[in-house]
Every structure is written in C-alpha cells, then in structure tokens.
Amino acid sequence: MCNLYSMTATVDEMRRIFGPFEGDTSNVPAYDEIYPNYSAPVLRRKEDGGLKLEMMKWGFPGPQAAGGRPVTNVRNLDSGFWHNALNDPARRCIVPVTSFCEWTAEPDPSTKRKSKVWFGLSEEHHPLFAFAGIWRPGEGGPYMAFLTCEANQLVGEVHPKAMPVMLTPGADVDQWLSSERANACALARPFAETSMRRVS
Template identity: 75%
Template sequence: MCNLYTMTATVDELRRIFGSFDGDTTNLPPFDEIYPGQLAPVLRRNENGGLKLEHMKWGFPGPQAAGSRAITNIRNLASPFWRNALQQPARRCIVPVTKFCEWTGEVGRKQKVWFGLTDVHESPLFAFAGLWRPGEGGPFMAFLTCEANTIVGEVHPKAMPVMLRPGDVSTWLDSTRENACALARPFEDTLMQRVG
C-alpha cells in the first residue's frame, strides 16, 4: 500500500505534461513528502470540460461500517463503495507525482525505497489514477492500486499505484467505467526504476 509520494514539479511542468488548466496557477511549492491526511495537488475536470488544479486531502472518509477510517488506496474496483464514483467521470481525477515510496525491512528498521520513471531527464512527472469527492472542510481524494509489476513487487509484492502516462489521462477522466478501469494494470517495468 503506497502511503508516501512526492510532487516537486512546477506549474509549467504540469501544463507541459497534462495540458492547460484552471485553478491556482501560481507556482506550487515542492511537496517533498506527501502522507495520508495531507493536502496535495490534484487535477480534475471542471464544469466546462477543461482541467482544474485543486488541493485535496489524501484519504476518503471510509464507510461507517468500517469505523469511517480514511481510505487512501483503492484496490477493489467492484466494491459498492466505489461503484458510483467510478461510474461518473466527473468524480475521477489525476494525482500528479514525481516519485512514490514503498517501505522495506522490519518494524522499527523500515527503510524507504523510491520509484519513478526511467526517463527522468525528459520529466519525472506522471500521475496516479484517482477518485475524489467533496466533503466537509474541502475535497478528498484517493488513488487506485493494482497488482505490482516486477520492479515494485521486489519490495512490495501485494500492490502498486495505478500509474498513468499522459496518453492515458483522457481515457481515465472521460471514458466509460469499463475503459477507465481497464487502466488499472501494472505499469511497464522498462519505464520504471528505483530512484533512491
């Protein structure tokens, strides 16, 4: 389960990779470590069909039956809890990322292992496939996970975040539930590396 990532790209880099957007377009500070419960930059469709940049709290308020504990990673796409959001393209979002962490080692001696793209000279920026919802105190987001690829699986064999390339963004944000959910697959190993 991914519970730490970074987003250190500038607004200009976000525009270059994902296209133009509305919202707070002043330069973003670097988000060196984003943990659950913190605010993070997110892109979603606005009312006119363009993109909008917002800051959202990482962690969906969970179902009452589960004690309303925040959900940060979405694995079971068939769950009734996610069905409505997945069905509505307006509830999908992308979470810009420059690298993400999985932990290794025993409790008390855990170490961070960071993953990112191989072609970081072009841009280290990519996106997680996310869902968002309005809520008291502001909007919330969580992102999808899927089976781990080989490179992430060496550290965390259970799952990895669903990573999107720029060409996948419109499919995730705009297509049918079936086509969008088809993107929930392991990212290509050849396009990833450990980055620290």
Template identity: 70%
Template sequence: MCNLYTMNASVDELRRAFGPFRGDTANLPSFGDIYPNRAAPVLRAEDDELVLDVMQWGFPGPTAAGRRPVTNVRNLASPFWRSALKSPERRCIVPVTRFCEWTAEPDPETKRKRKVWFGLHEAEHPVFAFAGIWRRVEEGRAMAFLTCEPNELVGAIHPKAMPVILNPADVRRWLSDEMASACALAVPFATERMRQFANP
C-alpha cells in the first residue's frame, strides 16, 4: 500500500504535463512528503475544464468513526467505491513526482524497514499522475487513488500492489469515460518507463 509520495512540481510544470486548468494557482503551497490525512493538490474536471484543488488524502473509513482513512482503492467492484467510480465528476488525477514503498523486511543494521522511491525516467515529464477519486467530507474534500497489480520494478519491493499511473493520453479518458472504460486503465505502468531512486 502506498502511504507516502511527493509533489514538488511547480504550477507551470503541472500545466505542461496536464494542460490548462483554473483554480487558485497563485497561492499553491509547497508540498514535500505527503502522508495520509495531509492536504495534497488534485486536478478534477468541472464543466469540461480542469480545476486545481487541494484535498485531504484519505476517505473516511466505511464503518465506525476513528478508523484510519482509506487511501488506496484496490477492489474496484466494492460498493464502497462504486458511486465515485461511476461518476466522472467524482474522478480526479493526483499529481506526483515520486512515490514510496517500504521494504518487506527490516534493514539488518537499522532493524527498520527501508524506504524505496519510484518515479519516471528523466526523459518523462517531471510530474505524473495517479488515477484518483474524491468525495465531499465535513472538512471540505477528500481523495484516494487507485492501485493495481505491481509491475516488475515495484513488485520486487512491494509484491501486492502499486498505484495506477496514467499515461498523459489517458487522463481525459479517466476523467470522462463511462466506468468500465475508465477502470480498464487500472493496469501496471510499463516497467521500462520507471526507475528506482535511493532518496526522494
């Protein structure tokens, strides 16, 4: 489960990667390490335009209050996610510069699990996007992002899942197509287009 990522891209880099958008771009704060329950930038569709928003990472849990937020969407057939997935206006993209997975076993010296960072090759855009969904909550808006089977690179560290990374050409499809077509994008990103980093 991905529970840490970074978003260090500028507004101009976001526009180069995803096209024009509106929103309060003059006051976009600096984002470094993003953990669950923290605010993060998101792009969502509204009236056929992209809108830059800031949302809390993590949906409220499906049962009793006090549970940790649900940050990753794995079972796309679950009724818990269905209403958001069915509605294009409830889908979003989550800009990312790198994401982290933790090693399964602790480091022999430190006795702690080690962070391993992943991103795209330098030839790619400096920022890419996870396929996300969002909902209104008492505090404003909250988002989570989809996961899928890992590719070979990520699977060597975290064999259960990886975030769904969208190709630039698939962003509009994710934000506008009917549910089956949009959810068909939940596949592992090409291993050869990714790299592993020692540090963020």
C-alpha cells in the first residue's frame, strides 16, 4: 500500500509531459510529501475530451461498514465499491507523480523506526509520470484514489505486497482515460523495473 508520494513538477513540465490542460494553473507549488487526506494536483478529462487540472483530496470516503475511513488505494478491481468509478471513463483520472515511497518492513536498528525508500523513473526518463487514479465529487470537494497491483522485483524488495499502477505519458494515459473498463484495467500490472530506480 502506497501512502506517501511527491509531485514537484511545474505546470509547464506537466504540460510538456501530459499535453495541454485547463484549470487554475497560476501557482502549483512543489509537493515534497503528499499523505492521505492531503490535497494534490490531479488531471481528469472534461466533457469535450480535454484535460483539466484540479486539486483533489487523497482518499475516497470509506464505506460505513468499514467505519467510514478514507480509502486511498484501489487493489480489488472487482469490488462493488469501485464499480461506478472504474466503469465510467469520466471518473478516471491521472495523478501526476515524481516519486513514491514505501516503508521498510523492519525498523532501523539505531533509530528503531522504519525507513522511507523512494522510487521513481530511471535517470534516462523524465522524472514525471502518473498513477492510474479514479475520482468522485463530494461535499468537501473532489476525492481521488489510485490503483495498486502486484509489486515488481525492485519495489518488492521493500514492499512485496503491492505497488501503485504507474502510467507512462502517451498511450498508457490515453488508454486509461478513454477506453472501456476491461482495456483500462489491463493497465493494472507491475511497471517495468528496468525503467525504475530507487531515488533514495
């Protein structure tokens, strides 16, 4: 489960990678650490097919049966809780990311605390990529969560259970935002570890 990521790219960098978009883009600061319940930049499709940048809170309001706690990661794609958002391309989004964190399984012997391990794209790539996300409107504003899948070997050395579903700009993003459910959910697969690195 990923519960920490960063997004330090500028609006101009996002436009170069993901193409033109609308929205309040006058001042998007660097987000060094984004945790659940924080607001973060998200890109979604508009009715005319273009992209719009919005700030969304990370974490879907949870089902009452689970105590209503926000749900940040989408692992079980067959769950009825995610049915509407996954079926409707208008409810899918991309979450711009420059790196994400997983915590070590064991505490550091000296500090007695688990350590952060950050992952990103390998150095020959632009650092900006996206998570495959879904969103919903709500009384407190829009909310988002993103998909997770089986971990690749690189991430699995730290967190073997899962990793976020990472999209490369271009065909992956278009497939996620525009195609029918089965084709979109086919992207829920481990990202190529050869295209990734430990950032720290």
